[in-house]
Amino acid sequence: MTGRLEATLRTRIDGGGKCLVPYITGGYPGWVDAVRACAANGADAIEIGIPFSDPVMDGPVIQQASQIALEGGATPVSIFQEIRTLDIGIPLAVMCYYNTVFHAGHERFANDLVAAGVSAAIVPDLPLEEAGDWCVAADAAGIETVMLAAPTAPDNRLPLVAERARGFVYSVGLLGVTGERKELALTATILAARVKKITNKPVLIGVGVSNAAQAVEASRVADGVIMGASVVNRMMDGGSEAVGLFVAEVRGALDRASW
Amino acid sequence: MSILQTPGSDGRFGEFGGRYVPETLVPACQELEVAFEDAWNDPLFRADLDQLLREYAGRPSMITECHNLSEQLGIRLFLKREDLNHTGSHKINNVLGQVLLAKRMGKKRIVAETGAGQHGVASATAAALLGLECKVYMGEVDIARQELNVFRMRLLGAEVEGVTSGSRTLKDAVNEAMRDWVASVETTHYCLGSVMGPHPYPFMVRQFHRVIGDEAFEQMNDATGTSPDFVVACVGGGSNAMGIFSGFIDTPARLIGVEPAGGAAVSRGQPGVVHGMKSFLMQDEYGQVAEAHSISAGLDYPGVGPEHSYLASIGRAEYPTVTDDEVIAGFQLMSRSEGIIPALECAHAMAWISREAKNMQGKTVLMNLSGRGDKDVGQMMSILKDLT
Numbered sequence: 001m002t003g004r005l006e007a008t009l010r011t012r013i014d015g016g017g018k019c020l021v022p023y024i025t026g027g028y029p030g031w032v033d034a035v036r037a038c039a040a041n042g043a044d045a046i047e048i049g050i051p052f053s054d055p056v057m058d059g060p061v062i063q064q065a066s067q068i069a070l071e072g073g074a075t076p077v078s079i080f081q082e083i084r085t086l087d088i089g090i091p092l093a094v095m096c097y098y099n100t101v102f103h104a105g106h107e108r109f110a111n112d113l114v115a116a117g118v119s120a121a122i123v124p125d126l127p128l129e130e131a132g133d134w135c136v137a138a139d140a141a142g143i144e145t146v147m148l149a150a151p152t153a154p155d156n157r158l159p160l161v162a163e164r165a166r167g168f169v170y171s172v173g174l175l176g177v178t179g180e181r182k183e184l185a186l187t188a189t190i191l192a193a194r195v196k197k198i199t200n201k202p203v204l205i206g207v208g209v210s211n212a213a214q215a216v217e218a219s220r221v222a223d224g225v226i227m228g229a230s231v232v233n234r235m236m237d238g239g240s241e242a243v244g245l246f247v248a249e250v251r252g253a254l255d256r257a258s259w
Numbered sequence: 260m261s262i263l264q265t266p267g268s269d270g271r272f273g274e275f276g277g278r279y280v281p282e283t284l285v286p287a288c289q290e291l292e293v294a295f296e297d298a299w300n301d302p303l304f305r306a307d308l309d310q311l312l313r314e315y316a317g318r319p320s321m322i323t324e325c326h327n328l329s330e331q332l333g334i335r336l337f338l339k340r341e342d343l344n345h346t347g348s349h350k351i352n353n354v355l356g357q358v359l360l361a362k363r364m365g366k367k368r369i370v371a372e373t374g375a376g377q378h379g380v381a382s383a384t385a386a387a388l389l390g391l392e393c394k395v396y397m398g399e400v401d402i403a404r405q406e407l408n409v410f411r412m413r414l415l416g417a418e419v420e421g422v423t424s425g426s427r428t429l430k431d432a433v434n435e436a437m438r439d440w441v442a443s444v445e446t447t448h449y450c451l452g453s454v455m456g457p458h459p460y461p462f463m464v465r466q467f468h469r470v471i472g473d474e475a476f477e478q479m480n481d482a483t484g485t486s487p488d489f490v491v492a493c494v495g496g497g498s499n500a501m502g503i504f505s506g507f508i509d510t511p512a513r514l515i516g517v518e519p520a521g522g523a524a525v526s527r528g529q530p531g532v533v534h535g536m537k538s539f540l541m542q543d544e545y546g547q548v549a550e551a552h553s554i555s556a557g558l559d560y561p562g563v564g565p566e567h568s569y570l571a572s573i574g575r576a577e578y579p580t581v582t583d584d585e586v587i588a589g590f591q592l593m594s595r596s597e598g599i600i601p602a603l604e605c606a607h608a609m610a611w612i613s614r615e616a617k618n619m620q621g622k623t624v625l626m627n628l629s630g631r632g633d634k635d636v637g638q639m640m641s642i643l644k645d646l647t
Contacts, residue, residue: 053425053547054533056437057281063424075545098279099532103546125532127285129269130277150283152444161282172283176442 003144005045005091005119005167009202009223012044018254019168019204019224020215022231022247023047023095025065027074032082034235037244039088042251047122047226048083050076050096057124059179061229065236076100080116093120093146093167098134101126106137113143120144120167128161135164146170149195151187162199171195171222173208179229180210184217192222212253219254262508262575264566268292270458273572275565278457280535284437287444292459294364299466304363308356315388316344316351318470322478322625327596332616337487338599338628339475339503348602348630349471349499350381354450356467358385361448368392368443369450372436374401374429374495375557375604376408377630378452383417385450393417396435398427401556404638426550428559429495433534453496454564457535461564465501471627472506479625486510488622492629493607494518494525494578495558497567499629504576512625514576516567517611519586522551524563525571525578531562538565554583554642555603555635585610587642590632602630603638 002010009019022038024031026048038046051066051074058066076096083092094113101109101123113121121143126134128147138145144166149158151172162169171192174185188205195203205218206226215225227250234242270276270292278288298304312318320343325336341349361369369391373379379395386393395412399421402409412419425431433456440449454461454468479487490507492500494516504514518525524539531540533548541549541561551561563578570576581589586603589610594600601609608626612619632639640647 054430054434056434056534057441059438067424070547077545099540099542099546099548102532102537103529103542124281125279125535127278127280127282129285130279148282150281150285152283152286154286157286174442175283175444177438 003119003142003166005093005144006202008091009044009168013202013223016259018219018259019044019202020247020251020254021045021047021204021224021226023049023226023228024235025049025051025062025069025232026079027051027069027072028065028235029072030235030239032086033240034243035086036088037240038247039090041244041248043090043247044224045091045093047093047095048079050079050094050100052097052100055097057177059177059229061233062178065232076104080112083116083118091119092117093122094118095122095124098123098126101134106134110137110141110143114141120146122146122170124148128164131164148172149191151175151191158195159198162195162201165201168202168204169195169199170226171203171205173205173218176208178207180233181208184209184214188218189221192218196221212250215250216253216257263505264569266458266462270462272566272569275538275568276458276461277537278535279532279537280457281441283441284444288457288459295360295459295463298360298363304359308359311355311359312352312470316355318344319474320344322475322482324482325597331596332613333620334616335623336612337479337482337625339471339625341471341499341627341629342602342631346381346384347633348377348381349468349502350378350452351384352470352502353452353464353467353498354378354381354385357448357450358389358391361391361450362389364448366391366446366448368447370394370396370436370439370443370447371450371452372429372432373397373452374432374559375555375634376401376405376412377557377634379419380408380411380415382450383412383415386417387415394439395419396422396432396439398422398429398432400427401429405556405634407637408634428551428556430548430551430560453498454501454566455496455534455536455562461536461566464498465505465566468498468502469505471499471502472504475503475625476506483623486512487625489513489515489619489624491515491517491608491612491624492627493558493604494563494567495522495560495604497564499627501564501566503627508575514570515611516576516578517607518578518580519553519555519558519607520580520582522553522558522560523580524561525567526580533562536565538568539563539571554586555607557602557604558607579611581607581610581614585614589613590639599628600632600636601628602632603635605629
């Protein structure tokens with residue numbers, strides 16, 4: 001059964017468009033307004049980060065936002081409560097490190113997501129070999145577990161990753177952690193092309209997609225992009241207004257480009 | 260069958276261990292697993308490593324019977340003298356193995372994390388010897404309390420980068436080294452310094468350190484005709500403890516891993532996942548990793564190697580704690596009684612032995628003196644002001 005996240009992305013793709021999924025650090029001061037600004041300016045879905053004390057896949061920007069959120073008292077419970085009130089009409093995915101899931105318990109965490117109205121989960125330190133128990137609980141609850149495909153994956157691994165992915169396949173844009181880069185890495189489109197070849201699921205590039213031009217470049221091959229540090233940077237500097245302007249700019253660029 | 264486990268491809272010791280890393284690192288861990296197994300079973304690799312351990316690190320390290328302390332405490336106390344290894348601690352065993360392996364794998368560069376600086380110095384040393392580039396991540400709090408080791412690493416040609424995130428200690432240095440590795444995995448080997456992290460590290464690092472226990476088993480047999488009643492070591496990540504426990508795990512010896520009260524993963528933690536492994540972990544009610552607090556930078560770690568969690572779960576090893584004050588007393592006790600200044604890490608083991616001696620009267624106790632205390636003298640000068 002196709003979940004809500006995948007169905008939403010497919011609608012965009014089938015209409016000839018490209019998907020835009022901004023990332024917002026949950027619990028950061030003003031994050032709820034930032035999420036609303038994303039939704040109001042053309043996001044297809046939104047990834048909400050649950051801050052963790054030891055975010056090994058994140059660069060300085062998201063680390064800093066996470067730390068500020070944690071110092072402000074954000075917890076998974078407080079973030080879920082606020083998510084429940086959002087009602088923005090587009091699917092939400094949470095991005096969280098595995099200890100947050102493991103500590104809560106797989107079933108309980110999956111049910112908490114459902115209760116909060118979240119459609120999907122991305123757990124970047126839970127690779128295929130370790131994902132089994134969580135995926136059983138998530139599948140049972142109807143939570144789509146997005147899997148990450150990495151540039152280092154050999155050809156025989158990618159189909160296994162894609163097969164297990166729900167919602168979309170997260171094609172990691174570069175060797176490295178989240179953060180803005182001057183140029184889109186060459187590996188971004190090379191990997192996305194490899195993944196597109198072996199799956200019909202939506203393939204979105206994330207990590208190192210930093211501006212509208214790079215989003216367009218990435219979407220020449222992929223079905224769309226996830227934008228994290230660039231969005232969070234704007235949230236920290238200019239609040240929800242800056243986030244809204246940026247998302248609108250990227251949306252516009254994706255909509256104007258001819259594919 | 261030995262209690263010492265050889266984990267399967269899932270990297271588990273009982274329920275602990277595993278490989279919880281970003282997808283980018285999975286192939287690198289798999290490659291390392293295969294390369295290590297291949298090297299470990301290759302007599303040529305083992306001969307190269309043995310030669311380095313013998314002619315460069317100074318192995319075998321001797322055991323010393325502590326006559327003065329034995330008399331004072333009413334026990335028979337032996338020390339395994341890892342403090343006499345080149346670079347001053349047991350860390351060199353693992354590092355020579357890993358850097359030799361990295362070279363065999365065609366890597367040009369290593370990254371390492373360090374707490375007290377002992378693993379960083381050992382890594383910088385091995386990299387200098389074997390011609391690899393080396394970058395060491397170290398928390399800024401630790402840089403401040405271990406400036407001599409920072410200078411040593413730089414003298415040896417390594418780049419030392421201060422880590423400003425989180426608690427700015429060992430756990431954050433591990434995070435930063437992993438972030439580096441995610442970006443550099445094609446040319447770089449992550450030279451992890453303890454029996455922790457994703458599979459195969461806990462297994463591999465233990466294998467590189469089991470020389471401590473294997474030697475000590477023979478040495479204790481020669482000295483006493485039998486195995487000791489107690490084998491005691493300090494535990495942060497737990498590499499020196501796993502090394503010496505390996506030699507005695509199938510004997511009747513009680514295995515004691517002494518944790519700092521402020522970093523007691525086994526006794527105060529719950530199972531959790533961080534740094535690539537499932538193990539006991541100090542954490543809050545939402546699974547945020549707690550910050551450890553210990554007088555010793557090398558033990559300032561909220562987790563513990565997964566094999567220790569396993570040994571604790573089956574009751575084969577015990578993990579008591581000691582306070583910073585007990586450690587300071589233990590540090591002075593060994594210095595004054597035996598003329599041996601121990602590393603603050605090892606002073607934890609000394610502190611436990613001194614506290615519990617009344618319950619071990621007449622027993623034979625083997626303590627792993629995993630490092631020498633030179634690096635801690637500066638820090639202790641500011642604590643023991645009446646001596647200055």
